[in-house]
Amino acid sequence: MSRTTRARRAKREPVGRWIDDRLGVAKLARTALNKVFPDHWSFMIGELGLYSFVILVLTGAYLTFFFRASTTEVTYAGSYDALRGVRMTEAYRSALDISFDVRAGLLMRQIHHWAALLFLASIVVHLGRVFFTGAFRRPREINWMVGVTLLILAIFNGFAGYSLLDDQLSGTGLRIAYSIALSIPVAGTWITSLLFGGEFPGPDIINRLYVIHILIIPAIITVLLTVHLAIVVRHKHTQFPGPGRREDNVVGERMWPTYAAKATGLFFLTAAVVCFLGGVFQINPIWIYGPFDAAQVSSASQPDWYMGWLDGALRIMPGWEIRAFGFEIPNPFFPGVLLAGLTFGLLFAWPFLEARVTGDHGEHHIDDRPRQRPVRTALGVATIAFYVILFLGAGADVLSTTFGLSVNSVLWTFRFAVFVAPVVAGSVTYRLCRELCRRDGLPMASKVSWGEIPSRLLGRHRPPDASPHPAEPDEPMPTHDELV
Amino acid sequence: MSDRRPGLRRRDVLAVGLVLATALVITSLVISRRPAAAGADQQARGRELYLTGCVSCHGVKGEGVVGPDGRRRGPSLQTSGEAGAYYYLSTGRMPLGSSDEQPRRKKRAYEGADLDALVAYVASLGTGPKAPIVHLAGADLAKGGELYRANCQACHSASGSGGALSYGRAAPSLHSAQPREIAAAMRAGPGQMPVFSSREIGGRDLDAVVRYVQYLRTPRDPGGLPIGRIGPIPEGFVAWSIGMVALLAIVAWIGTRMPIRREVEVPDQPGEGSP
Numbered sequence: 001m002s003r004t005t006r007a008r009r010a011k012r013e014p015v016g017r018w019i020d021d022r023l024g025v026a027k028l029a030r031t032a033l034n035k036v037f038p039d040h041w042s043f044m045i046g047e048l049g050l051y052s053f054v055i056l057v058l059t060g061a062y063l064t065f066f067f068r069a070s071t072t073e074v075t076y077a078g079s080y081d082a083l084r085g086v087r088m089t090e091a092y093r094s095a096l097d098i099s100f101d102v103r104a105g106l107l108m109r110q111i112h113h114w115a116a117l118l119f120l121a122s123i124v125v126h127l128g129r130v131f132f133t134g135a136f137r138r139p140r141e142i143n144w145m146v147g148v149t150l151l152i153l154a155i156f157n158g159f160a161g162y163s164l165l166d167d168q169l170s171g172t173g174l175r176i177a178y179s180i181a182l183s184i185p186v187a188g189t190w191i192t193s194l195l196f197g198g199e200f201p202g203p204d205i206i207n208r209l210y211v212i213h214i215l216i217i218p219a220i221i222t223v224l225l226t227v228h229l230a231i232v233v234r235h236k237h238t239q240f241p242g243p244g245r246r247e248d249n250v251v252g253e254r255m256w257p258t259y260a261a262k263a264t265g266l267f268f269l270t271a272a273v274v275c276f277l278g279g280v281f282q283i284n285p286i287w288i289y290g291p292f293d294a295a296q297v298s299s300a301s302q303p304d305w306y307m308g309w310l311d312g313a314l315r316i317m318p319g320w321e322i323r324a325f326g327f328e329i330p331n332p333f334f335p336g337v338l339l340a341g342l343t344f345g346l347l348f349a350w351p352f353l354e355a356r357v358t359g360d361h362g363e364h365h366i367d368d369r370p371r372q373r374p375v376r377t378a379l380g381v382a383t384i385a386f387y388v389i390l391f392l393g394a395g396a397d398v399l400s401t402t403f404g405l406s407v408n409s410v411l412w413t414f415r416f417a418v419f420v421a422p423v424v425a426g427s428v429t430y431r432l433c434r435e436l437c438r439r440d441g442l443p444m445a446s447k448v449s450w451g452e453i454p455s456r457l458l459g460r461h462r463p464p465d466a467s468p469h470p471a472e473p474d475e476p477m478p479t480h481d482e483l484v
Numbered sequence: 485m486s487d488r489r490p491g492l493r494r495r496d497v498l499a500v501g502l503v504l505a506t507a508l509v510i511t512s513l514v515i516s517r518r519p520a521a522a523g524a525d526q527q528a529r530g531r532e533l534y535l536t537g538c539v540s541c542h543g544v545k546g547e548g549v550v551g552p553d554g555r556r557r558g559p560s561l562q563t564s565g566e567a568g569a570y571y572y573l574s575t576g577r578m579p580l581g582s583s584d585e586q587p588r589r590k591k592r593a594y595e596g597a598d599l600d601a602l603v604a605y606v607a608s609l610g611t612g613p614k615a616p617i618v619h620l621a622g623a624d625l626a627k628g629g630e631l632y633r634a635n636c637q638a639c640h641s642a643s644g645s646g647g648a649l650s651y652g653r654a655a656p657s658l659h660s661a662q663p664r665e666i667a668a669a670m671r672a673g674p675g676q677m678p679v680f681s682s683r684e685i686g687g688r689d690l691d692a693v694v695r696y697v698q699y700l701r702t703p704r705d706p707g708g709l710p711i712g713r714i715g716p717i718p719e720g721f722v723a724w725s726i727g728m729v730a731l732l733a734i735v736a737w738i739g740t741r742m743p744i745r746r747e748v749e750v751p752d753q754p755g756e757g758s759p
Contacts, residue, residue, distance in 0.1 A: 034749070035749070036748070036749035039739070040739065041735055041736045041738070041739020041740050042735075042739070043739070044735045044738065044739050045732070045735060047735075048731050048735065080704065081625055081626070081704065082625050082626060082629050082696070082699060082703065082704070083626055083629060084626050085624075085626045085627075086626050086629070086630060099706070099707075100706070106706055106707055110707055110708070114723065114727065117719065117720065117723035117727065118723060118727045118728065118731065121723060121724060121727070121728045122728075122731070125728070125732070168633065168637075168642065169642075169716075236749065244748065249748050249749060250748070250749045251748050252749075262738050262739075262741070265738055266734065266735065266738055269731075269734045269738075270731060270734070273727060273730045273731055273734070274727070277722070277723075277726065277727050279708060280708045280709060281707075281708050281709050281711055281719075281722055281726075282705070282706075282707035282708045282709060282710045282711065283707070283711075283719050284716070284719070285705065285707060285710065287704075288642050288643050288703065288705075289642045290629060290630075290633045290637075290642065293633070293634070295634070296633055296634060296637065296638065302716050302717050303716060304716045304719070304720060305716065305717070305719070305720025305721075305723060305724070306720075308716075308717070308720060391720075394717065395717040397647060397648040398648075398717055400648045400654075401646060401647060401648045401654050404654075406653075407648050407649075
């Protein structure tokens with residue numbers, strides 16, 4: 001074929017071919033469009049997070065047009081009577097202007113805030129799905145850690161966004177964050193002066209949080225989300241056991257057209273729910289809270305729910321002062337730094353810890369049913385119970401006024417419950433899983449005795465047979481020192 | 485004055501003046517008579533009400549009563565003053581049913597003239613702060629907001645819906661308090677509430693705070709249904725119980741639509757070469 005005829009033919013070619021000739025993406029696109037998604041509904045939960053993030057970026061971009069991250073003092077002269085003439089920071093004033101004087105500003109603010117709450121909620125539910133089905137096992141450990149990192153970033157960015165507005169409530173939150181950061185032994189003072197630019201409240205904090213909130217963290221989240229999804233494509237999805245499903249295939253529906261239609265529908269429905277909340281339920285009425293003044297505290301000030309467990313831990317923690325290595329360790333260190341560190345440290349390490357204890361280092365592409373892993377499921381439920389109690393602890397004063405109880409007795413109830421509830425929830429779950437398995441005649445994971453766990457964790461255990469075999473369904477109940 | 489109609493003018497003025505003067509004397513006589521009589525009536529009425537309703541717990545002279553079991557029936561009223569009396573009576577907190585009861589806002593036991601009489605009588609038992617009259621017209625709302633946030637919100641919350649204090653006590657909601665009750669509360673400092681004297685919050689500042697507290701009943705409050713306005717805990721609750729439940733229901737609905745055709749893909753395993 002001569003050059004000219006090829007060029008002439010190219011003129012009549014469709015757009016898709018035109019692009020492929022230049023970028024050579026047809027093969028990639030075909031692979032993507034033919035990708036098969038497993039058809040269990042719970043695999044779509046993660047997408048809720050993705051779509052909330054898209055909505056967050058869109059509404060957030062609108063808000064940046066009007067928000068001024070500055071602590072310069074100004075006098076309010078906007079349309080909200082009850083604050084006119086009051087001295088405040090420019091940040092707070094612009095947040096008021098967004099709420100009262102910018103077209104659709106309040107709606108955007110509320111959608112943004114609700115989307116943030118749902119973003120975090122979706123991540124947590126998605127994490128639960130992956131955890132309880134064992135979808136984090138080899139080869140997916142890296143993606144599990146990417147996911148946990150995303151969770152941490154999302155929590156931090158939510159907190160940063162909440163603190164930007166410089167109203168009384170967010171200032172109270174910042175003060176708590178300041179005291180937690182300050183409580184870190186040795187490095188505390190340095191960290192706080194870096195972030196706050198001086199003693200609390202500090203002249204620079206709003207500025208710096210703003211850059212972190214709208215640029216740095218969203219950029220990292222975007223990159224990590226891409227990595228997260230790319231790894232999913234690379235590994236393919238896991239799937240639940242079922243007819244025709246093997247470790248080496250994926251049964252479901254193709255990306256195009258079925259799954260694409262579902263995903264688009266899900267995006268719009270997610271947007272609809274978030275917009276409904278933003279339009280119907282008031283969230284964070286900053287004009288009632290007033291401008292931040294370091295000397296004031298409102299009685300019912302709690303952070304957003306995803307920080308609630310930290311706040312609850314701070315409230316429940318008895319006021320002990322502990323000295324170690326010649327340092328006075330400030331009280332907020334334990335609930336604030338240690339608990340958060342342990343929480344996320346354990347989350348990161350879980351796939352490896354579990355593999356060590358069970359001795360199962362093999363690849364898995366078929367998900368567990370939660371009941372088939374009674375110990376993992378029980379531990380998961382116990383952990384959830386622990387954090388729910390901490391979260392409720394953050395509302396101790398609200399609970400005590402609502403039910404007419406004394407704050408102190410409510411706090412002591414929580415101090416007990418935070419240890420008792422996980423044990424109860426865990427053992428009930430354990431029993432339930434075993435009963436369900438027995439009823440369904442399902443095989444259960446093999447047993448590990450309690451005594452072996454430390455040596456297994458330290459990696460010193462040499463199992464006689466590396467591959468675990470499923471226990472027989474009709475085998476007798478294990479004794480107390482056995483773990484299933 | 486011009487010279488053209490001097491006689492006429494002077495006579496008119498004189499006549500009007502005379503009529504006015506007479507009227508003034510008569511009315512002032514009537515007025516100056518009444519309070520004296522009314523004052524005595526009010527005193528008697530107040531005493532009567534006090535001796536029937538309050539004496540069992542507060543004593544004849546308002547000195548307070550300690551029961552035979554050594555427990556205090558009621559505190560001394562000699563420093564309560566008009567403010568204390570007005571606060572406890574107008575909000576229905578007094579009379580208490582029993583001494584162990586926590587005083588709470590109830591329906592008033594005394595209204596109108598009886599209320600005034602009893603308040604005046606209790607005030608006359610000792611020395612104490614007056615219950616100021618407030619003038620809401622022209623009071624500075626924004627200034628009131630600032631004072632409220634600086635002095636009151638720590639206990640009553642930013643929205644005035646109340647909050648918990650330690651040991652089972654709570655600061656009540658301010659949404660049903662009347663202007664003068666608010667002023668009296670500030671001067672009297674009931675229970676765990678501190679006293680805000682006229683030196684701390686006086687004159688127009690008092691009016692401003694009262695106006696703001698009144699404003700909090702029906703504040704300008706855009707954005708949809710206020711969910712408690714007591715911070716993010718109820719918001720998190722709505723996010724999960726409405727938002728997340730709706731989203732999961734949607735996911736379950738979309739996710740269980742049957743595919744037209746099930747497909748099987750046999751993926752290449754990671755670590756086995758090219759993608």
